[in-house]
Amino acid sequence: MKQPSSSTQSGTTTRVASVDALRGLTILVMIFVNDLAGVQNVPAWMKHVQPPDADGMTFVDVVFPAFLFIVGMSIPFALGRRLERGESLGRIWLHVLTRTLGLLIIGVFMVNEEEMSDGGMLSKPVWTLLMYFGVMLIWGTLPGVSRTRILSLGVQAIGLALLAVLAILYRGKGEVGLIEMRPHWWGIVGLIGWAYLVACTVYLWLRNNLAGIVGAIALLYCVYIANAVGAFSRLTWITDWVDIGAALGSHSAITVSGMALGMILTPASGLPTPGRRLRWALLFGLGLAAAAWLLHSAHDIHRMFIINKIFATPAWCLWSSAITTWVWMALYWLLDVRRWQGWAALLESAGQNALVAYILAPILYAVFELLALALHQPNYFDELGHSFAMGFWRSIVFAFVVTWLAGQLRRAGVLLRL
Numbered sequence: 001m002k003q004p005s006s007s008t009q010s011g012t013t014t015r016v017a018s019v020d021a022l023r024g025l026t027i028l029v030m031i032f033v034n035d036l037a038g039v040q041n042v043p044a045w046m047k048h049v050q051p052p053d054a055d056g057m058t059f060v061d062v063v064f065p066a067f068l069f070i071v072g073m074s075i076p077f078a079l080g081r082r083l084e085r086g087e088s089l090g091r092i093w094l095h096v097l098t099r100t101l102g103l104l105i106i107g108v109f110m111v112n113e114e115e116m117s118d119g120g121m122l123s124k125p126v127w128t129l130l131m132y133f134g135v136m137l138i139w140g141t142l143p144g145v146s147r148t149r150i151l152s153l154g155v156q157a158i159g160l161a162l163l164a165v166l167a168i169l170y171r172g173k174g175e176v177g178l179i180e181m182r183p184h185w186w187g188i189v190g191l192i193g194w195a196y197l198v199a200c201t202v203y204l205w206l207r208n209n210l211a212g213i214v215g216a217i218a219l220l221y222c223v224y225i226a227n228a229v230g231a232f233s234r235l236t237w238i239t240d241w242v243d244i245g246a247a248l249g250s251h252s253a254i255t256v257s258g259m260a261l262g263m264i265l266t267p268a269s270g271l272p273t274p275g276r277r278l279r280w281a282l283l284f285g286l287g288l289a290a291a292a293w294l295l296h297s298a299h300d301i302h303r304m305f306i307i308n309k310i311f312a313t314p315a316w317c318l319w320s321s322a323i324t325t326w327v328w329m330a331l332y333w334l335l336d337v338r339r340w341q342g343w344a345a346l347l348e349s350a351g352q353n354a355l356v357a358y359i360l361a362p363i364l365y366a367v368f369e370l371l372a373l374a375l376h377q378p379n380y381f382d383e384l385g386h387s388f389a390m391g392f393w394r395s396i397v398f399a400f401v402v403t404w405l406a407g408q409l410r411r412a413g414v415l416l417r418l
Contacts, residue, residue: 017335017336018328018335019265020347020349020352021351023354024351025351026067027403028403030064031398033046033060033063035395038391039391041387042388045059046058053308054308061320065309065317065321069321069325070258071199071255072195072254075196075259079203082095093204102138102139104186104190105163106139106187107186108181110189115172115182116173122166125365127169127170128366129366135359139159139416139418140415140416141416142413194247196255198256199252199256202256202259210269220250223248224250224304228245232245246311250313250317257288261281264277274333274337278332281325281328282326285321289319292307292319346404349406349407350404352410353410357403357405359416364398364402
């Protein structure tokens with residue numbers, strides 16, 4: 001995801017450090033909470049709200065929507081630049097659809113890695129490492145490779161062939177057929193892909209119409225509500241593949257909310273000063289929070305109005321969007337207004353390589369498992385999770401190491417073009 005920029009009063013272009021820092025912070029916390037989920041005796045407030053259908057949320061339940069929100073913040077810059085260069089809508093749509101397809105494919109492979117049985121020709125860690133190697137060959141930017149068009153296409157072809165072979169060799173739990181991989185669900189990356197597609201559609205339709213984009217947020221929540229009462233029950237050709245209410249409705253509303261916030265950083269917003277941007281963001285966040293409170297007040301009427309991540313309810317989405325808005329405001333004031341940027345170098349660098357950071361964690365888990373098997377020793381990384389005291393610090397160190405590695409790979413030119 002390309003780094004956003006905004007025009008200053010002098011007409012020059014500067015980096016919006018807060019956007020990268022927010023993305024890096026989200027990745028850091030995401031890796032931490034995902035790793036902490038494998039630790040024993042974790043306090044309830046450090047896990048997803050329990051039971052899964054409860055009315056409530058913890059800080060852990062804000063991490064995924066924060067990432068959706070940040071995806072939206074980058075859209076006005078990424079697509080806006082393409083429009084300014086005079087690219088045709090056909091080329092832009094090809095870019096959007098190709099990127100969406102890539103996210104869906106990666107999401108399906110990641111979900112099936114979790115559902116893999118032990119009866120295949122390849123062990124789970126070997127299959128996992130080869131899968132991510134294939135992903136990097138197809139969508140990665142590798143030093144010395146992407147500079148040559150023919151070589152780049154050849155590397156991508158090898159990656160596609162590798163994923164195809166891995167799909168054939170894959171063995172699921174109780175599945176039958178030549179290909180036993182199944183879209184059990186689209187995974188975090190796949191859900192980001194659906195939300196990205198809807199948000200890009202909204203942007204290309206409305207462009208710089210900020211009021212219209214804010215209105216689209218409300219419309220997408222209406223899609224969720226309509227789906228919850230069965231309005232789309234006959235559209236099985238869609239509902240068999242994707243949840244209209246969540247993936248195309250409320251999740252997408254989060255991403256469009258981020259897109260609205262990102263638009264205030266563009267020259268076309270009419271908000272050229274930090275003070276005006278912060279005031280707008282404050283009111284935007286308050287509006288999101290007010291909508292969340294109002295909808296939640298109807299939770300006794302229907303469960304679609306509770307606060308719940310699993311069900312992707314509007315109240316949960318709106319609270320998460322409001323919280324993410326306010327966190328961005330703090331980072332914007334510190335990094336882009338006050339210019340206190342040194343402390344956030346780790347976050348900014350990782351934020352520019354977010355998807356690599358996200359896949360680094362399962363890659364390292366597979367490496368730890370293979371080392372344990374090769375040395376005929378216990379998996380000492382897992383052993384550290386048998387007590388909360390050790391597991392907590394394991395997760396802290398692991399999150400910072402992965403975030404640092406993502407930044408180092410970014411500096412070395414290793415990225416994912418998604």
